[in-house]
Amino acid sequence: MLLGQHEDVVGYDIDSRKIALLEQGVSPLVDEYIEKFIKEKRSNVRYTSDFEQAVLHGEYLVIATPTDYDESTDYFNTSSIEDVIGKAIQIKADAKFIIKSTIPIGYVANLKKQFPSVKTIIFCPEFLREGTALYDNLYPSRIIIGNTTDAAKEVADLFLRNVWDKEAPVLYTGETEAEAIKLFANTYLALRVAYFNELDTFAQMHGLESRQIIEGMGFDPRIGTHYNNPSFGYGGYCLPKDTKQLKQNYRQVPERLISAIVESNDVRKDFVADKIMEKNPKTVGVYRLTMKHGSDNFRYSAIQDIMKRLQSKGVEIVIYEPTLNAPHFNGIQLVHSLEDFKQSAEIIVANRWDESLSDVAHKVHTHDVFVRD
Incomplete structure (x- = not known):
């Protein structure tokens, strides 16, 4: 919803119930700002349960899948991220990815070895509170871009166009440093x-x-x-x-x-x-x-x-x-x-x-x- 203020966005989810609620103008989460945005139609996001449609739509694919901690392996379960990337590049070989999911330190470096054909994988951590996630996106305490290439500035500008606090500090770091932050x-x-x-x-x-x-x-x-x-x-x-x-x-x-x-x-x-x-x-x-x-x-x-x-x-x-x-x-x-x-x-x-x-x-x-x- 944040990016949907000024960008053409398609939102994808495997949960068809959530998609149906959003299409009806109902927030699947209790969040005052999400409910307000939907009611006032401040965001132009379209929703789909068609993965191929979502991948082909945009220049960037933002991954925000859950990464629960697996007690048996002492490690985040990052399989959902790898699954998304693996399937996406079969549909669009030059797909570019922004990861919002929380990941272990050193994960992106290993991900690049796993998918050597993927040129752009940028980790941008979220710093959101329960019940105020959209507000914290609109007024971010900071924007961390885990990348220092030309693509990093492009991604930073993408978020800055859509936040309400235009003075939010932006920090460009190495990918592993961003994970550590x-x-x-x-x-x-x-x-x-x-x-x-x-x-x-x-x-x-x-x-x-x-x-x-x-x-x-x-x-x-x-x-x-x-x-x-x-x-x-x-x-x-x-x-x-x-x-x-x-x-x-x-x-x-x-x-x-x-x-x-x-x-x-x-x-x-x-x-x-x-x-x-x-x-x-x-x-x-x-x-x-x-x-x-x-x-x-x-x-x-x-x-x-x-x-x-x-x-x-x-x-x-x-x-x-x-x-x-x-x-x-x-x-x-x-x-x-x-x-x-x-x-x-x-x-x-x-x-x-x-x-x-x-x-x-x-x-x-x-x-x-x-x-x-």
């Missing part, structure tokens, strides 16, 4: 989450007020007030997999910190589950699976790991998640009435506080001290 940036954010979670754990264990400590620290401009709200652990689609992938890239490099970030997240979840179990609950209600307000994404949300820990101790779980219209989630009962949910749970576990829980505040277990994401 993405993983190191997300791992630093995970570090901040883990740090303030461990601060909160310390405060809880010693009867201190986490909020006062964090506020006092935040007045230091070198620390600031971002990514400092305690939670059940970092989760979502990006941080868990990106930290694990960077740890894997460090396999032959001396380190302690990167591994500690991953381990800290597990320790935090153990601590949260143990604090809940101290109340000896038989039934625990989970209020929302989603990662943050204004999003419908709950992939790899930390609350799911808390649920698994509680289940392993024999606790019955019920879930309130209004974005899901089903009787169960992973075999756990979904309660669709908020009032019924409140009554059925002895303890309500909420990663983020919501005013709708104010009448049962005495039941709520949360570590959200700032009442925000």
